[in-house]
Amino acid sequence: MVRVAAAQTPEFRNDVASALDWAENVVVTATAEGAALLCFPEGYLQGYLTDASAHDVAIDLNSDTFVSIASRLSRPGLTIVLGLIERGRDQVYNSAVVIADGRLSGRYRKVNLLDGESVFTPGTESPTFEAGGLRFGISICFDTSFPTAAAALRDRGAQLIVCPANNMMPAERAAIWKDRHNSERGERCRETGLWLMSADVTGSRDGRVAWGPTAVLDPSGEVAAQLPLGEPGLLIFDLPREVQA
Numbered sequence: 001m002v003r004v005a006a007a008q009t010p011e012f013r014n015d016v017a018s019a020l021d022w023a024e025n026v027v028v029t030a031t032a033e034g035a036a037l038l039c040f041p042e043g044y045l046q047g048y049l050t051d052a053s054a055h056d057v058a059i060d061l062n063s064d065t066f067v068s069i070a071s072r073l074s075r076p077g078l079t080i081v082l083g084l085i086e087r088g089r090d091q092v093y094n095s096a097v098v099i100a101d102g103r104l105s106g107r108y109r110k111v112n113l114l115d116g117e118s119v120f121t122p123g124t125e126s127p128t129f130e131a132g133g134l135r136f137g138i139s140i141c142f143d144t145s146f147p148t149a150a151a152a153l154r155d156r157g158a159q160l161i162v163c164p165a166n167n168m169m170p171a172e173r174a175a176i177w178k179d180r181h182n183s184e185r186g187e188r189c190r191e192t193g194l195w196l197m198s199a200d201v202t203g204s205r206d207g208r209v210a211w212g213p214t215a216v217l218d219p220s221g222e223v224a225a226q227l228p229l230g231e232p233g234l235l236i237f238d239l240p241r242e243v244q245a
Contacts, residue, residue, distance in 0.1 A: 036132025186221025
């Protein structure tokens with residue numbers, strides 16, 4: 001088996017210090033639980049910011065700032081998928097970075113952007129990564145609406161789709177969607193035969209609500225494990241041995 005973990009967190013906006021404090025506590029717990037892979041939500045570090053402020057908080061992955069973040073969160077044997085806003089020259093990306101052994105080991109830039117994400121430049125690649133003998137790829141939130149995105153990861157040898165998400169929505173819309181996210185993501189599992197693990201924010205602000213879900217779906221699209229909706233927590237799950245290459 002390979003033990004994986006997903007964090008359902010409060011939403012942090014323009015408060016990197018608090019986000020890192022929370023993340024470090026999660027990392028400590030995941031490490032103590034023996035997790036090989038840990039996922040945080042979409043845009044976790046600076047917040048899911050889709051206006052001009054995204055340019056102000058974006059982080060260059062070659063900067064000393066990012067090197068310090070990676071070093072602080074790193075633990076032996078644990079690979080971390082962390083959602084953040086990335087700076088690349090004069091463009092910004094909705095990215096998920098992969099941190100292992102105290103350094104950046106890769107990144108994925110969200111390919112399929114919502115209309116409200118025009119501040120970001122879409123990514124163009126679908127890389128895969130390895131943790132604990134498990135090959136995984138990343139689809140950020142809305143990416144999981146596209147069968148071609150999941151198929152690209154399957155064709156590159158992935159066994160698990162890791163889905164950082166941020167579903168802080170207007171309250172009425174959140175109520176409609178809180179039980180639909182797993183259903184749509186489950187379609188990608190059934191199409192590809194892959195497992196899927198999501199990590200989402202939870203809480204409320206300014207008439208918006210985030211319920212989650214943070215869950216693991218099996219290749220038939222069924223929920224194998226899920227945290228309670230609306231509560232921060234850490235999901236720990238053991239993927240069966242046959243999932244590993």
